[in-house]
Amino acid sequence: MKLASLGFACAVLVAGATPSSAQGLVPAAGLSIVSTRVRGTDQLTGTVLGGQGSVALGRIGPEGANGAGQDLVEGVALLGVRPASWLRLAVGPHARSYTLTGGTPLRWVFWELRARASSAFVGSAGRGYVELWRALSASVNVPEPFDHAQGGEAGMVVHLARAPLELRLGYRIDHAVLGGGSRLETVDAVVIGVGLSGR
């Protein structure tokens, strides 16, 4: 796999906040480097810089070629609840925009329902998480009608003992089906991030 281009952009500070066991809201912020690959009618890959809260800016290009990079903009806004300390349920829009090789911009807007479970598995510093989501509805500027979309992310977060920082390593994937399977769009990425920890 060759990264056609590397995109860098300032990450947006997280607009969200994580609830902390009945002690109020603990602000959190994060910065991630995401290696993204889009497989659909085109196969694009690249690295973007993102912030927690899922606002990502960057450039992607054709996989295995030296073509010019394409802009990728992706953002998620979620409103969630935490019914248990290990479980978070959230809903919100997920927008993604990138340009195909032929210059056609492709814009997605999903309304997603997400469920995220996390638990410490290496002492209290290392937490693993698994998140699954499914699109409740979607809007995309392609002729094929939207069929369904779902995705997931799994990885781990390591809290540093001597600093209010956490390191994140994960893998996420989105898979959308349009036109009864005539068009498949898959976006997967490896996420390496660092964030502020409120604990």
Add this chain to the structure above:
Amino acid sequence: MRQHIAWIGLLVGGWSAAAAQGAAQAIASPFAEGIRAYQNLDFDQAAALLRRDLARASGSTATLSERAQGFLYLGAADLFRGRRDSAVAVFRRLVQLDPRYRPDRLVFPPEVTSVFDNVRVEARAVVLVAPADTEISSGSGAFTFWVVASAFQTVEVTLRYQDGAPFRALYAGPMGDSLRVQWDGLDAAGQMPPVTGELAGIVQLPLDLRAVHIDTLPWPKPPADSQFLPERAGSRPALRALLGGVLLAGTVTALPSVVGSDHPNGSRLVVAGAVGFAGALGYVLHRPGRPLTANIATNQAVRARWQQSVAAVKAENVQRRDDVHLAVHAGEATAIKPSAR
């Protein structure tokens, strides 16, 4: 000026109250009949009534003050009947009964008080006034009692065993109206000072002595097992890390299949490997049987606190064992005739 008026008013009030109290006492006294006859100048009748009532009176029917008052009126009545010897005898009994008693010089004329004073000086009676129960520390504390005399005289205060053998001389010498005597509770060998003059009388006060040991304190209970933290790591954290890493790595690997994608990215295997490595590392770091230094230090602090409290109780118990108290119970004082030496 206002202060003067107030002071005079108090004085008159006090006088009136005292007079009223004296009259009330006379009426309520078991010897009221004889006193009333005395006040009516019927001295024969007063002497007969008072002698009869005094013969009947005991500690339960008349107080010491009432009996002393009865003796005083009887002596005065005998004196006015011309029976001076009988009056002297009655006054002597009065002095022996209560050496502190003094006739009211506003009620009795100088003929009576002068005879009484002569008898008081000659009788040389003493009484002992001691607290009923006393507990003292041997050596440092003191059992205190008073020797009250009718007049100036020489007294000897000696502690004796029940069989009469002396073991501690407390005081020997002259005394005025009263003498405060202390005994430190220790038996001491010593020579008694020579007593000169004729021994007028002996008053015995039985003292019941009892050594009192203060109870020692129980040792504090050792800390319960529930207060100690485990000093060795269990197997649960290690297994949790290992199984969690394996499960999470498997989830990362299988995630494309879960969401229905048929083109999985090989980079996820890197993530899965890192997660699995973290789990294995966690297993090593939290391996079963690993000493938990923080818990060991906490447990040592708990044990040290208990040992300190035990040491404190031991020291307190040593002090309590050495601190023997002497309980002194004073009995009824009795006057006995001195034997010829």
